[in-house]
Amino acid sequence: MPNSKSAYSFSNKKEKFDTHIIVVWVDNEAGVLARVVGLFSGRGYNIESLAVAQVDEKLKISRITIVTTGTPQVVNQIKLQLRKLVPVHKVADFKREDKAVIFKEMALFKIVGSNNKLEGALKACKKYNPVLLDKTKKSNVIQITALRREIDKMSKDLKKFGLVSVSRTGAVAMTRGADIFK
Amino acid sequence: MSKLYSGAEIVFKCMEDQNVDHIFGYPGGAVLPIYDELQNFKSIKHVLVRHEQGAGHAAEGYARSSGKPGVILVTSGPGATNVVTALTDAYMDSIPLVCISGQVPTHLIGTDAFQECDTTGITRPCTKHNWLVKDINDLASTIHKAFEVATTGRPGPVLVDIPKDIQFQKTKYKKPKKEKKLNGKSHNHFNQNSIDELIELMSKSSKPIFYTGGGVINSGPRASELLRELVYATGFPITSTLQGLGSFPGDDNQFLGMLGMHGTYEANNAMHDCDLMINIGARFDDRITGKIDEFSPKSKKVHIDIDPSSINKNVKVDLAIVGDVKTVLSSTLKSLKQKKSKFLKSNKQKTSNWWEKIQRWRSVRSLDYIGSEETIKPQHAIERLYELTKDKDAYITTEVGQHQMWAAQHYKFNKPNRWMTSGGLGTMGYGLPAAVGVQVAHPKKLVIDIAGEASVLMTIQEMSTAVQYNLPIKIFILNNQYMGMVRQWQELLHDKNYSESYTAALPDFVKLAEAYNCVGIRAKTPEELDDKIIEMLNTDRPVIFDCMVDKVENCFPMIPSGKPHNQMILGPKDQESKKITGKGKSLV
Numbered sequence: 001m002p003n004s005k006s007a008y009s010f011s012n013k014k015e016k017f018d019t020h021i022i023v024v025w026v027d028n029e030a031g032v033l034a035r036v037v038g039l040f041s042g043r044g045y046n047i048e049s050l051a052v053a054q055v056d057e058k059l060k061i062s063r064i065t066i067v068t069t070g071t072p073q074v075v076n077q078i079k080l081q082l083r084k085l086v087p088v089h090k091v092a093d094f095k096r097e098d099k100a101v102i103f104k105e106m107a108l109f110k111i112v113g114s115n116n117k118l119e120g121a122l123k124a125c126k127k128y129n130p131v132l133l134d135k136t137k138k139s140n141v142i143q144i145t146a147l148r149r150e151i152d153k154m155s156k157d158l159k160k161f162g163l164v165s166v167s168r169t170g171a172v173a174m175t176r177g178a179d180i181f182k
Numbered sequence: 183m184s185k186l187y188s189g190a191e192i193v194f195k196c197m198e199d200q201n202v203d204h205i206f207g208y209p210g211g212a213v214l215p216i217y218d219e220l221q222n223f224k225s226i227k228h229v230l231v232r233h234e235q236g237a238g239h240a241a242e243g244y245a246r247s248s249g250k251p252g253v254i255l256v257t258s259g260p261g262a263t264n265v266v267t268a269l270t271d272a273y274m275d276s277i278p279l280v281c282i283s284g285q286v287p288t289h290l291i292g293t294d295a296f297q298e299c300d301t302t303g304i305t306r307p308c309t310k311h312n313w314l315v316k317d318i319n320d321l322a323s324t325i326h327k328a329f330e331v332a333t334t335g336r337p338g339p340v341l342v343d344i345p346k347d348i349q350f351q352k353t354k355y356k357k358p359k360k361e362k363k364l365n366g367k368s369h370n371h372f373n374q375n376s377i378d379e380l381i382e383l384m385s386k387s388s389k390p391i392f393y394t395g396g397g398v399i400n401s402g403p404r405a406s407e408l409l410r411e412l413v414y415a416t417g418f419p420i421t422s423t424l425q426g427l428g429s430f431p432g433d434d435n436q437f438l439g440m441l442g443m444h445g446t447y448e449a450n451n452a453m454h455d456c457d458l459m460i461n462i463g464a465r466f467d468d469r470i471t472g473k474i475d476e477f478s479p480k481s482k483k484v485h486i487d488i489d490p491s492s493i494n495k496n497v498k499v500d501l502a503i504v505g506d507v508k509t510v511l512s513s514t515l516k517s518l519k520q521k522k523s524k525f526l527k528s529n530k531q532k533t534s535n536w537w538e539k540i541q542r543w544r545s546v547r548s549l550d551y552i553g554s555e556e557t558i559k560p561q562h563a564i565e566r567l568y569e570l571t572k573d574k575d576a577y578i579t580t581e582v583g584q585h586q587m588w589a590a591q592h593y594k595f596n597k598p599n600r601w602m603t604s605g606g607l608g609t610m611g612y613g614l615p616a617a618v619g620v621q622v623a624h625p626k627k628l629v630i631d632i633a634g635e636a637s638v639l640m641t642i643q644e645m646s647t648a649v650q651y652n653l654p655i656k657i658f659i660l661n662n663q664y665m666g667m668v669r670q671w672q673e674l675l676h677d678k679n680y681s682e683s684y685t686a687a688l689p690d691f692v693k694l695a696e697a698y699n700c701v702g703i704r705a706k707t708p709e710e711l712d713d714k715i716i717e718m719l720n721t722d723r724p725v726i727f728d729c730m731v732d733k734v735e736n737c738f739p740m741i742p743s744g745k746p747h748n749q750m751i752l753g754p755k756d757q758e759s760k761k762i763t764g765k766g767k768s769l770v
Contacts, residue, residue, distance in 0.1 A: 008468065008743055013475075030314065035306060042307045073494060080491035086311040086331060 015071040019048070019096040021103060021173045022078060023181070027087040028054045028062040035085055036064055045070060045078055049105070049148070049170030061089065065172050067096075067148070092181045100176050106169045107151045108133070111140045113162030121161035125154065189318055189349040190215040193282060194223040196325040199358055202226055202253050204244060204622050206237040210257025211297055212284030215349035229622055229651060232643040234261050236615035238268020239641070242277045243619030246602045247577055249402060251278040251332050252619065258284045259297030262343075263304065267609060270308040272339040274606025275425060276400055278332040279339035281305075282325075287347040288316055301343045310338035318351040326358040335369045336489040337400055369488045370505040377513045378521075379501055380460070383482055385522060385529065387458035389536045390418045393441065396425030396605070397463015397487060399598045401507035405429070406598040408511035409462065415518060417526050417533060419540055421449035423464045424590055424605045432594030438540065439549070442470040443741050444587040447548035447750055448540055450739075453478055454747035455539070461485045463507045466496040467606070468743070476746035486510050548739045548752055549591050558708050560585065560660045560731040564592040564632065567658060570715050576628040577620045579603065581613040581637030584666035584737045589632040611640030614657060618644055621653040628656070628719070635661040635728075636685055645698040648724040656718055657726045662733045663688060670736045674751075691728035700724035 026032050033052060040047050048067040055063045068078060075093065082091045094101045111121040118140045122130055128144035128151075135141075144154065148171060155166050175181060187195060193216050197205070206229045209217045220228055231237040234256045241252025252272075256265050262283045272279045286295040302314045311331050313324045321344070328340045384390060392413060398405050406429040413420050413436055420430050421441040430437055439446035441453055450472075453459065459481045464470070466485075471477045474496065483499040485492070486507060493502040503510050518525055551561045564585075578593060579602040580586040586603055595601050602620060604612040613631040621629045631638070638659055648655050660666075668683040695702030701721050705714040705728070718725050739750045 030316075031302060031306070034303070038306055073498075077491060077495060080493075084310075084489070084491055 017069045017071060018075065019067065019069050020075050021094045021096060021171060022066045022068055023092040023173055024064040024082055025089040026062050026064060028060040029087055032087045039081055043081065045074065051170035051172050065170060067171050094173055101173055102176060103147060103171050103173050104145050105148055105151055105171045106143065106145045108167045109142045109158055109163055110165040111142065111158065111162050112138055112164045117161045121158055124157055124161065184354050186352040187355045188352050189321055189344065190219040192321050192355055193325065194219055194226060195355050196322055197226055197253065198223065200329045204229060205253040205255050206231055206240045206619065207255030208234050208237060208261060210261050210284065212258035212286055212346050213255060215346065216255065229647065231647050234264035235267050236641055236644040236647065238265045239612050239615035240619035241279050242268060242272050243579060243602050243616030244623045245277050245279060247599050247620040248623040249599060251280050251329060254279060254281040256281065256283050257297065258286055258301065259299045262301040263299060266304060266308060269305055269339045271604050271607040271609045271612065273308050275604065276337050276396060278337035280328050280332050281339060281341040283341060283343050285343045285345040288345045291345065305341045309341050312341040312343065314343045315348055318348050318353045321348065322356040370509050372503045372505045372510060376501060376503045377517050380484055380503065380514060381517055381521060383458055383484065384416060388532045389456045390458040390533065391452050391456040392418055392420040392460050392462060393453065393464055394420060394426045394429055394462045395423040395464025397507050398426055398429040401463065403598055405508040405511060408508060408515060412511055412515055415526060417530060419452055421453065423470055424603060426464060427590060427601045428595035428598045431596045440590050444591065444737055444739065447546045447739055447752065448543035450741060450747040450750055451543045452540055456481045459483045463487060465492045471497060472741045473744055473746045550753060552754065554732065555708060557732045558705065558711055558729060560588050560735055561592055562708065563660060563711060563729050563731060564588050566711055567715060568593045570712065570719065571628060574628045576630055577624060579613040579616040579620060579631045581633045582608045582610045583634045583637055584670065585632055585634040585660040587737045610637035614638055614641050615644045617655040618647055618653055621655050630656045630658050633657055633659045634666060635659050635663065635688060636665045645700060645724060649699050653724060654722050655724050659691060659726065659728050660731050661728050662731050664733060691726050695726035700726065702726050702728065704728040706730045
C-alpha cells in the first residue's frame, strides 16, 4: 500500500495457510450457530464448509464441524476464541493431512440422460460407495460419500454423463481407533 | 407452596441477591412492568440518565471505580441500540456490565413490532454472552448466570433481553447457586514450573522490564499491592499501558511512565532494548507495540493473562502464564522469597548498567513542552490540576483525544481504580457519563472528567443527570476548538489539510453550565488558572470548567504507527530533524 495514509500499520507478510478441521461441541440452544459463525466472520476467519446437527438428544449437545484455512497463529486463535464462548464445551482441531482422523463429505448427484449415460455415471462413482436413491427412466439420484477433492472431481467428471444438479454437505470428522476426543 | 413472583419482581429479587445498589437506566414501553416494581425494592437506587449510551458509560465508570459490576436497564429497540456503543466499549476494556433490556412480547417477536429490534443479534459480537429469556422459569437462573459470566474470568459486558409478557408472568424465585460452576471457563491454568521458569528468567536478566496493564486493576486492589511488592523486591523498572495506570505509583522512581504511541521516551526505548519483558495483564495492543515486526526484537517475553486467547494473539511469547494476576503474582512472590531471598541485592549489580541507560533516556525529558505566559498550555493545565488535587484522592475520567493522552502523561496516579478512560474502543463522550457513574459509587470523593470540547458535546446531556442527583462532578474541558488529535494527525500526516476538524459554532460552556443549573467557570490565562481551579474545587456542585488552551499544541512524544519503539518523534524541536517523510509517511 504505497500511498495509504492510515492510523494503522500495514503488513505485507505472506504466510502459509493450512487447512484445519475444527470440531466444536456446543449446547444446542437458540443462536448458538450464529455465535460460532459470527465469531468467524467478525474476526475475519475463513469457513470452507460447515456441518452441524444435534448428536445427544438428552444433553442437547450439537456437534459443529468447520473446515477452515489459516496460518498456525490464526488457527490457534480460532480454537482459543471458540473455547471462550459460553455454550462451547470442547473444541478439537485436526489437520487435513492427519491420518488418524476420518473426514467424509456426502454429495447427491442428479443425472438426466439416456440409459447409457445413467450407467456410465453410476460406474464412474464406483469408488465412492454410490447408493442409487432414486431411479426413473430418464434420471438417477446418486449418493456418494468421499473427500472434498474427490467430490469436486466427480462434480466435474459427471458433467459428460448429464449431471444437472449437485447437493453436498460439509465435512464431518471422527478419530480412528477406540479413542475419542476428550 | 412458596410465593409466586412476577418476572419484573424476579429481576429485582436477583439484583438484591447480587448486591446491586445502583442501576442506570431509562424507561420505555417494553420495560414498564420492571419500572413499575422499582418502588418496592428500596435497596436498589435507579439513576435516570438522558440517553442510554450515558447509562452504559455511567455503569462502566461505576464498575471501574468500585470493582463491582455496573447494571443497566433499558427498553427495547432504540433503548437497546443506544447502549451498543457502551457495551462495545466495555467489551474492549474488559469491564463487567449487566444490561437488562426489555423486548416486545414473545408473540410479537419477528413481526417488526413497534420498538422491536433483534437485540441479542445486534449485541452478540459486543458482549461476552447474551440471552433472550423466553420462559419465565429460566429468568432467575439466567440473570444469576449473567452476573457470573460478567464478573468471572476476563470480565466483560452481558445482556439479558426480557420480553414484556415474561415480565408479567409469575413463577417461584430461585436463589443463586452458591457453588460457582464455570463450565471449564476458570482461568488459573498455570503450574509451579512456569513460576520457576519466570524466576529463572528474572534472575538471568540484565535488562528487564515489567509491562503492566488493565488486568492488574481488574484483578482487584490486592493485585496492585502484590505488583508493588514484586517490583520493589526485584528492583526492575516498570511501565504501564493506558489502562494500567494507578496499579503502580506514578511518582515512584522505578516507574518509567506510560508506554506506547504517546508514551515516554524512556518507557518505549526500554521496551525496545530490554532482554526480558514481563507482561502482566496487558494485551500487546497495536497502540502499544508500534510496528510489530520490530517490536522488542531482543527480548524474552513473558505474558501473564487470564484470557488464553490473549496469548500469542499479536506477539509470540516465550513463556505464557494463564491465570488471575493476583494469584500469579502471589505465587511468584512466594517462590521468589523461598528461592532467591536476596534477589534484590544480587541483582542490583546486574541491572545497574540498564538503569544508567534508562536514566540517560529519562534525561531527554520527553514530556517537556514549551511553556507560555500568554496562553494556557494544555499540559500546564493538567499539571496544575494534578498539583492542586493530588492530596484529594481524586477520581479522573476522560474523553478521547489529545486531552486524554495529556492526562495520562501528566496526571500521576498512585492508586488503582482512580483512572477511568476509554482505551480499546476510544469512545468520545465516555468521560462525562463515566464521571456520573463514579460519583454515584463514591458520593464524597472528588470526581473530575478531563475533557475535550468536541468529545464532551457528544454526551453533554448527562449534565442534567448530574444536577438531578446532586453529583458534584467537575468537567474540566481543555478547549482548543479543534478535534485536537484529528488536527494533529492532519498536520503531521495529511499536509495540514484540516478537513472538518474545527468546530466553528461551539456553545458558550459557561452559559451552557448555567442552562443546566450547574456552575460554569472559564480560565483564559495562565495567570488566573490556579485561582479558577481552586474555585472549581471549592464548589460543591457540578461544574463545567472551560479552560481555553493553545489551539495548535500537539501531543508528544509520539510513535507514528508503522514505526518501532525506538523511532519516536519528541517535541516541536525534534520534529524538524525527524520529519515523517516518504516511506515512513505511507506506513503511518
